[in-house]
Amino acid sequence: xxxxxxxxRQRPFPWAEALKHATIVxxxxxxxxxxxxxxxxSVKDKEQIVYEFFAIRPPFHLENYTIAFGYIAPLISNxxxxxxxxxxxxxxxxxxAGYAFGRLEFPLKNLLFGILFAKMMxxxxxxxxxxxxxxxxxGILDTPLPVILFCAGTSQPFWxxxxxxxxxxxxxxxxxxxxxxxxxEFQNFRYLAVPLLRPMIALMSINVFVFxxxxxxxPLVTIQSFEKRPLTVGLAYLTQANPGxxxxxxxxxxxxxxxxxVLFFISMRQFIEGLTAGxxxx
Amino acid sequence: xxxxxxxxxxxxxxxxxxxxxFVAPALLLxxxxxxxxxxDGIYRSFYRWDGYSTAVWVGLGNxxxxxxxxxxxxxxxxxxxxxxxxxxxxxxxxxASVVLFRIRHQRTxxxxxxLFCIPMVVPWLVIMLMWQFMYNPQYGLFNxxxxxxxxxxxxxxxxGDPDLVKWCLVFMGFPFVTTNAALIYLGGLKSxxxxxxxxxxLDGAGPVQTFLYLELPLIAGQFKLNxxxxxxxxxxxxxxxxxxxxxxxGFASMVPGLYMYFSAFKSQKYGYAASIGLTxxxxxxxxxxxxxxxxxxxxxA
Numbered sequence: 168x169x170x171x172x173x174x175x176r177q178r179p180f181p182w183a184e185a186l187k188h189a190t191i192v193x194x195x196x197x198x199x200x201x202x203x204x205x206x207x208x209s210v211k212d213k214e215q216i217v218y219e220f221f222a223i224r225p226p227f228h229l230e231n232y233t234i235a236f237g238y239i240a241p242l243i244s245n246x247x248x249x250x251x252x253x254x255x256x257x258x259x260x261x262x263x264a265g266y267a268f269g270r271l272e273f274p275l276k277n278l279l280f281g282i283l284f285a286k287m288m289x290x291x292x293x294x295x296x297x298x299x300x301x302x303x304x305x306g307i308l309d310t311p312l313p314v315i316l317f318c319a320g321t322s323q324p325f326w327x328x329x330x331x332x333x334x335x336x337x338x339x340x341x342x343x344x345x346x347x348x349x350x351x352e353f354q355n356f357r358y359l360a361v362p363l364l365r366p367m368i369a370l371m372s373i374n375v376f377v378f379x380x381x382x383x384x385x386p387l388v389t390i391q392s393f394e395k396r397p398l399t400v401g402l403a404y405l406t407q408a409n410p411g412x413x414x415x416x417x418x419x420x421x422x423x424x425x426x427x428x429v430l431f432f433i434s435m436r437q438f439i440e441g442l443t444a445g446x447x448x449x
Numbered sequence: 450x451x452x453x454x455x456x457x458x459x460x461x462x463x464x465x466x467x468x469x470x471f472v473a474p475a476l477l478l479x480x481x482x483x484x485x486x487x488x489d490g491i492y493r494s495f496y497r498w499d500g501y502s503t504a505v506w507v508g509l510g511n512x513x514x515x516x517x518x519x520x521x522x523x524x525x526x527x528x529x530x531x532x533x534x535x536x537x538x539x540x541x542x543x544x545a546s547v548v549l550f551r552i553r554h555q556r557t558x559x560x561x562x563x564l565f566c567i568p569m570v571v572p573w574l575v576i577m578l579m580w581q582f583m584y585n586p587q588y589g590l591f592n593x594x595x596x597x598x599x600x601x602x603x604x605x606x607x608x609g610d611p612d613l614v615k616w617c618l619v620f621m622g623f624p625f626v627t628t629n630a631a632l633i634y635l636g637g638l639k640s641x642x643x644x645x646x647x648x649x650x651l652d653g654a655g656p657v658q659t660f661l662y663l664e665l666p667l668i669a670g671q672f673k674l675n676x677x678x679x680x681x682x683x684x685x686x687x688x689x690x691x692x693x694x695x696x697x698x699g700f701a702s703m704v705p706g707l708y709m710y711f712s713a714f715k716s717q718k719y720g721y722a723a724s725i726g727l728t729x730x731x732x733x734x735x736x737x738x739x740x741x742x743x744x745x746x747x748x749x750a
Contacts, residue, residue, distance in 0.1 A: 279472055295726065
């Protein structure tokens, strides 16, 4: 008893520390509340939403999920095509360019890099309408191509910058020794740079994938046929077409959110560290 | 035998071709799908074009019309409102990041960071649609909450109320902690050497003093970066309005970006839309540069 009292006197309750935790926990709760509400509503039928909004009690209407899945399953594969296509194209051109800008010496290098980098600093608002007319003139509207090509055109400069910095940080001797062994520059890239760049490539892939998966306005504008549209556009349409059917709709929202959440929890550490790391070099 | 050595000292033309082989795909995509649309947009803003018939040169006509366009003027005022709100509401993120950074227990801090990240991974559209649901006058959370508190007279139409709609759209950021910005601040704070914090603690600096004189100045660079993002997003963004209000009721939540979108895709006035785009582009560029200048001056002072 006595020792306990003494121990307590030596270490007073850490109010400051508790306050910090309380603040952050409250912020997290508020941040996650819409998601909580989404899951809660997704198992209710219309009557339950109207008459017992705040109650969490059976019967749980899991059929909401099967109905919603029936609507959006085809859209999921559309989203996958768009996101995977954009990621593959963007990552491959970026890795090549990042390697060359970081490793090789060639005339006009700084000018070419400047062209790539300068557009990144400018607001992109002007691009929407002329981009649409360009896609129109190219005859690629209503295909996955506008999303994939414009994603590769607009989102790689930042990553070229990141990869260039990373490649330039690697010891020069590494690449020189390969060259003396008679390796071509492309072999150098393929067998030395790509493995080295793997963490950057993973990080970039996740980011591009998430960006395209979540994109709304550009696919809405360029893909007119409903059955070709991605998940985001389909969900907004479904919401307008089924006013008040919030059990089914929120079930659809949950299904739409799940793939990325799973991806996130698989690659969590890389994802967060990468997001934090990218900003240190300011 | 001499071949590798010769390869190491290539002629400039060969070097250029080799370099181009690597950077051409990225550069071409960037030129065609990013740079070209921008210049095309500038060019089109001097034409009247419905998308089908031949474009007609109107000189500065689109811009003259824009000056006298009352919808555009309303949209600009609304934009100013959203911009002011967005800048003021950058503050909670800073506080949250500093508090999170001060949590010394690394594993707990990591768990919190993971929770911070979740809203970013969930499609932004899903979060928007959930807020739309919460504001829904018939089925939504807020009116249900007000009824449950026994004040059914106070229920609102929320997004349908011209006086409330802008505040509702701003409140959607609640609790006003942006994941991306928070991670950028955290990255900045983490890159500061440990000895700085130890020295501050030894000097007996309190939590508020440390915040004002250490943490705030240390993340000034990150703040600038986030400020550019916030300004550009608030001035040129319109996704929220497009999904939730279509600029309404009336034009109560119309913003210039959305007006541009509607001018092109609803009214088929592509030239006019391009001129709105160019105006917005220049405005956000100027305001960004001005705020950068302002911060440079305050830093030197």
